Each structure stands twice: as C-alpha cells, then as structure tokens.
Amino acid sequence: MKRSLIMACALWAAVYAWAQAPADAPSAAAILARIDSNESFKSIEYTGRMEIRIGEEFRIKTMRVQAIGADKAMVEFTNPEDAGTRMLKLDKDLWMYFPKEQDTVRISGHLLKEGMMGSDVSYEDALESDELSSTYSATVTGEAEIGGRRAFVVELKALTPKAKFDRRVMRVDAERFVVLSEDMYARSGRLLKTMEARKVERLGGRWYPTVFVLEDKLRKNTSTTMSLGSLVLDIDLDPGLFTRAALER
Amino acid sequence: MNATGYRIALAAAMAAIGVATVASQDFRPEGPSWSLSGEASFSGTAAWATSPQYGSDSALELTLKARRPGIRAEFSGTADALTGPDGATAAFSLERAYLRWSPGPVVVTLGRQIVNWGNGLLWSPADLFAETRLVGLSPERVGADAIRVALPLGALGGVEAVAAPASDPSDGSYGGRLYGYALGSDFGLQAARDGAAAKTTVSAAVKTDLVLGLWAEIAYAVPDGAGPGDGSLETVAGADWSIGSWFFVAAEYRYNAGGARDAAEALEAAAEGEAYPARHYLYADASAKAGDFASLGIGSVVDLGDGIASVTLSAALDVEQDASLTIWAGYSSGSMTSLDGNDAASFGMRLALAF
Numbered sequence: 263m264k265r266s267l268i269m270a271c272a273l274w275a276a277v278y279a280w281a282q283a284p285a286d287a288p289s290a291a292a293i294l295a296r297i298d299s300n301e302s303f304k305s306i307e308y309t310g311r312m313e314i315r316i317g318e319e320f321r322i323k324t325m326r327v328q329a330i331g332a333d334k335a336m337v338e339f340t341n342p343e344d345a346g347t348r349m350l351k352l353d354k355d356l357w358m359y360f361p362k363e364q365d366t367v368r369i370s371g372h373l374l375k376e377g378m379m380g381s382d383v384s385y386e387d388a389l390e391s392d393e394l395s396s397t398y399s400a401t402v403t404g405e406a407e408i409g410g411r412r413a414f415v416v417e418l419k420a421l422t423p424k425a426k427f428d429r430r431v432m433r434v435d436a437e438r439f440v441v442l443s444e445d446m447y448a449r450s451g452r453l454l455k456t457m458e459a460r461k462v463e464r465l466g467g468r469w470y471p472t473v474f475v476l477e478d479k480l481r482k483n484t485s486t487t488m489s490l491g492s493l494v495l496d497i498d499l500d501p502g503l504f505t506r507a508a509l510e511r
Numbered sequence: 512m513n514a515t516g517y518r519i520a521l522a523a524a525m526a527a528i529g530v531a532t533v534a535s536q537d538f539r540p541e542g543p544s545w546s547l548s549g550e551a552s553f554s555g556t557a558a559w560a561t562s563p564q565y566g567s568d569s570a571l572e573l574t575l576k577a578r579r580p581g582i583r584a585e586f587s588g589t590a591d592a593l594t595g596p597d598g599a600t601a602a603f604s605l606e607r608a609y610l611r612w613s614p615g616p617v618v619v620t621l622g623r624q625i626v627n628w629g630n631g632l633l634w635s636p637a638d639l640f641a642e643t644r645l646v647g648l649s650p651e652r653v654g655a656d657a658i659r660v661a662l663p664l665g666a667l668g669g670v671e672a673v674a675a676p677a678s679d680p681s682d683g684s685y686g687g688r689l690y691g692y693a694l695g696s697d698f699g700l701q702a703a704r705d706g707a708a709a710k711t712t713v714s715a716a717v718k719t720d721l722v723l724g725l726w727a728e729i730a731y732a733v734p735d736g737a738g739p740g741d742g743s744l745e746t747v748a749g750a751d752w753s754i755g756s757w758f759f760v761a762a763e764y765r766y767n768a769g770g771a772r773d774a775a776e777a778l779e780a781a782a783e784g785e786a787y788p789a790r791h792y793l794y795a796d797a798s799a800k801a802g803d804f805a806s807l808g809i810g811s812v813v814d815l816g817d818g819i820a821s822v823t824l825s826a827a828l829d830v831e832q833d834a835s836l837t838i839w840a841g842y843s844s845g846s847m848t849s850l851d852g853n854d855a856a857s858f859g860m861r862l863a864l865a866f
Contacts, residue, residue: 316803316804317803319803319804320832321829321832322832340546341833342548342549342550342833342865342866343832343833343865345546345548345576345865346548346576346578352666352667361576361585362574363625363627363651363652364624364625364626364627364652365627366697368697368718368720370720370724376755376756377756380803481803484803502616502663504666505663505665505666505667506663506666506667506668506669506692507616507618507661507662507663507669508663510618510661511583511611511613511618
C-alpha cells in the first residue's frame with residue numbers, strides 16, 4: 263500500500279512537471295547539455311576581481327586565473343594584502359602557497375566549504391568540476407523572465423550524496439543557455455546560496471557569464487560580485503604551470 | 512615569583528602603530544612589466560617582570576616585493592628602538608633579501624630566504640636550514656643566507672639542493688630534499704651537513720588530513736666521529752582542527768632528546784641561540800572569529816619538564832582594505848631560555864598596511 267502511494271505520488275509529480283514545462287522547452291537533459299557545452303572549456307585565462315560586501319563595508323580581491331579543463335587551475339591573488347598568495351587545484355585537491363612564510367598548505371576536509379579569502383565563494387565552489395548532467399537529474403518546471411530575457415526554470419536534484427548541493431533551481435536563458443540566476447539548497451531544504459549573472463558576453467561563439475553575484479545565505483548581509491576580465495578561452499597553456507613547483511615559484 | 516618588585520622582561524608586548532606607504536601598481540603577475548607590492552608595519556611592545564625591570568621595543572618593518580615573469584625579488588627588514596634598564600639602543604635586522612630566477616622548470620633562489628622544509632608550527636626539526644621562533648603572536652621561520660636550486664618531479668613532487676656557504680667552505684651547511692604527495696599525504700625527506708656544528712642531520716616530515724589535520728617530523732643528528740647510536744633525536748607531532756570558518760585550534764608537542772636537563776645546560780644552549788632548550792614542550796593556539804572583521808586568539812607555550820608556561824591573548828581587526836590592527840597581552844611564569852621562575856607580563860599593538 264505504502265509503495266503504491268509513493269509510486270502514485272511520483273507519477274503525479276512527473277505529470278505535474280510535464281504540465282508546467284513550456285511547450286517549446288527543450289528537455290531538461292538537453293538544457294543541461296547545452297549549459298555544460300556552453301560553460302565548459304579546454305582552457306581559460308582571465309583576470310578576476312572579487313568585490314566582497316559585508317554590510318556596508320567592501321573588500322576587493324584581484325587575481326589572475328589560468329585553468330585547463332575542470333581539473334587543473336592556478337589562481338594568483340594580486341591585490342596588495344594577498345599579493346603572491348596562490349592556489350593550485352589538481353582534480354579534487356587544493357594547495358595554497360603563502361609567500362611571506364614560503365609555506366604550502368593543502369586545503370582539505372570541511373575547510374573546503376569555507377569562504378575563500380572571506381568571500382561568499384567557497385573553496386568547493388572553486389573546485390567544482392563535475393558536469394551538471396553527470397551529477398544531477400533535471401526537470402523543466404516552468405518559465406521566467408530575468409532581466410528582460412526569457413528563461414527556462416530548471417530544477418536539479420542530486421544523483422549522488424557527493425554533490426555540492428542537494429537541490430538547485432536554475433533560470434536558464436532560453437536562447438543563450440546561460441544560467442542567469444540560481445538558488446542552491448541543502449538536503450534539509452534550507453537555501454544555502456544564490457547566484458545572479460549580471461553580465462553575459464559572447465566569447466568565440468559561445469555565451470559566458472562574466473559578472474555574477476554570489477550570496478552565501480548562511481552569512482548575514484553579505485555578497486560577492488565576481489567580475490572576469492581579459493577572458494580568453496581555449497588557449498594553449500603550459501601544463502607545467504599546474505605543479506607544486508610552479509605554485510612555489 | 513619574586514615579591515620585591517616588577518622587572519620588565521623584553522619578552523613580548525607591543526604597540527604597533529602607523530604605517531605609511533607608497534603605491535604599487537600593475538598587479539598582473541605574468542605581465543610583461545614589473546609588478547610591485549609590499550607591506551609596512553609599526554609595532555610596539557612593552558614588558559615587565561618580577562624584578563625591577565622593564566623594557567620596550569618599537570619596531571618598523573618594511574617589506575618590498577618586485578616581480579616579473581621568471582624573476583622575483585623580496586626585501587624585508589626591521590628597525591627596532593629598544594629601551595630597558597640599561598638605556599636605549601637601536602637595532603636593524605634583515606629578515607629576507609633574495610632574488611629568485613625561474614628559467615623553465617628550474618628555480619634558483621639566492622640570498623636570505625626562508626628554506627621551509629617542515630610542517631611544524633613552532634618547532635620543525637625537518638627544517639634543516641630555517642629556525643622557527645615566536646615573533647609577537649605567530650611562529651615564523653627565520654631566513655637563511657643560501658643558494659637554493661629546486662627542480663620539480665611530477666606535478667606535486669620535487670628535489671631541492673641548498674648551500675649555505677661560510678667564509679671557510681668547510682664551515683658551511685649543505686643539504687638536499689626530496690618531497691612529494693602520496694596516499695593523501697605530503698611528505699619530505701631531508702639531509703644536511705652542518706660544517707660549523709660538525710654534524711650531519713637526516714629528517715623526515717609527513718602531513719595528512721583525517722578530519723583532523725595531522726603532522727609529524729623527526730630528525731636525527733650525528734656529530735662527526737660519533738657512532739650511529741650516539742646521535743641526537745628530535746621529534747614533533749601536531750594536529751589542527753576547525754569548526755566552520757569561525758573556530759580553529761592547533762596543538763604541537765616537541766621532544767628533544769638532546770635538550771637541557773638543568774638550568775646550567777639551558778643557559779649554555781640559550782647562549783648558542785636555542786630559544787627552547789629543554790626536552791619537552793607543548794604549543795597550542797586557538798582563534799575564533801568575532802564578527803566579519805575581527806578575531807580573537809589565544810596561544811600558549813608550556814615547558815612540560817620545568818613547569819614554565821606562557822600565554823598570550825590577542826585581538827585582530829581588519830580595519831580597512833589592506834590595513835589590519837592587532838593588539839595583545841601576554842603572561843609568562845618564567846623564562847623559557849634561562850628556566851628561572853620570574854613572572855613576566857607584556858602587551859603590544861601592531862598596525863600593518865599592505866600596498
């Protein structure tokens with residue numbers, strides 16, 4: 263009896279989601295594939311500016327980022343206070359180099375969930391490398407208008423407990439297939455983070471968010487605006503950049 | 512405790528103020544031009560101890576960094592104005608002054624630099640070229656005059672050769688290191704020959720993360736002419752743990768088999784520059800966030816064998832973009848170097864500005 267009830271509820275949910283989806287919407291899987299295709303790259307290089315707002319106060323962090331695929335990345339902070347501090351990401355591991363102490367420290371465990379350099383961006387956010395389509399199941403649940411642009415509302419549910427968030431609700435540009443805004447939830451249903459794209463640019467035949475705002479909802483009255491400048495995709499980067507030796511250079 | 516009065520020990524306090532700076536610009540690390548950055552800080556420390564003495568230290572520290580692709584240079588020095596029962600004196604110390612050149616994968620560093628080979632906080636026997644010391648609130652490594660050549664082995668490993676020559680080459684120190692990452696742990700194997708001290712030391716260090724961060728180091732020094740069993744063993748083990756991003760705690764234990772057994776031996780070792788001459792020590796620190804721009808901390812060093820302890824309370828404030836203020840107060844139940852039991856108290860402040 264209990265099993266029948268669960269199946270009936272699941273069937274009802276599926277029918278409801280189908281009924282809510284816009285008639286011309288591609289399938290959720292197709293939308294995720296388009297997002298993955300749009301936002302994945304062979305390599306990337308940019309200068310970043312992180313504007314961290316805490317109440318009425320602001321702190322600015324600037325950096326240069328180079329990455330190959332989703333598994334190798336090198337970040338060097340260039341603002342005066344953190345100048346020379348570097349981060350090396352290799353697969354799921356992260357090392358930080360502190361120039362004053364000439365010390366290299368591996369960031370691991372729950373520290374990965376903490377805000378990077380006091381921002382709303384966690385080390386885990388920076389490390390996230392799984393494609394959405396391999397980590398979440400998705401359903402198109404409706405349509406919305408974000409900043410004057412038509413967007414599909416897509417709900418993602420984690421397929422694995424290792425996923426960073428249990429549930430995500432995305433508003434995806436219906437034409438460009440860029441995530442315009444997103445809410446990220448814990449298993450308890452608590453809203454953990456929000457993201458809002460403020461600027462989307464066309465780069466080499468694809469659309470890419472170059473300014474976006476993240477809010478960690480576990481903190482009070484904070485937000486981090488990340489701006490990507492001088493962004494180039496799919497350039498040749500020396501693999502030797504992504505080594506501990508380069509981190510400490 | 513000597514009840515006759517209070518003496519000032521030059522052990523800790525500070526008052527740090529001020530700092531002025533210049534500009535730096537072009538922060539592109541790999542751009543074609545030089546990028547410049549630095550930090551200036553002014554600090555002051557005052558201390559009292561249980562005999563009629565006092566002391567103070569006002570220090571101005573300046574760090575300048577310049578870099579362009581393949582080249583990096585850093586200079587850091589401190590000017591101190593010291594006062595005490597014997598009057599006032601001035602001192603200057605050069606913390607770091609080096610040039611780093613990295614043509615391709617090889618990295619060559621020349622000058623006074625921190626040769627950081629260990630993971631320990633206050634004690635790091637794996638560091639065969641860099642001593643650690645407690646400066647103000649935080650342990651830090653001391654620069655060594657050396658030539659260092661590093662070559663990567665794979666993505667996370669490498670080998671290094673270091674030479675710290677002396678006017679008589681046979682008095683210099685020469686060593687090497689192999690390091691890497693395996694089974695979720697960072698490890699390093701080191702060896703060095705110290706000509707002036709006439710000894711050869713081998714050491715190993717490992718650091719891993721099992722919910723707790725854990726590290727251990729061991730070093731074995733063999734004097735010239737001694738048998739393999741006549742060497743001296745030093746080891747450190749430590750752990751750290753944090754709750755969210757608001758609380759962090761770390762603790763470290765040090766055992767030095769060759770440490771002083773009494774005050775006379777301690778004074779002898781202290782005269783040779785050993786800040787912690789005894790056999791068993793414990794170091795611990797904890798810090799907690801107090802809002803988005805402030806944190807509170809407590810640190811303690813305990814000489815377990817002699818029952819001497821020091822504790823320091825601190826508060827740090829992120830005053831403004833690139834500016835920070837730290838204040839602290841400390842108490843010690845005796846001297847870690849002379850092993851006397853005279854109480855001492857200190858306080859200080861430090862203001863730093865990055866540019």
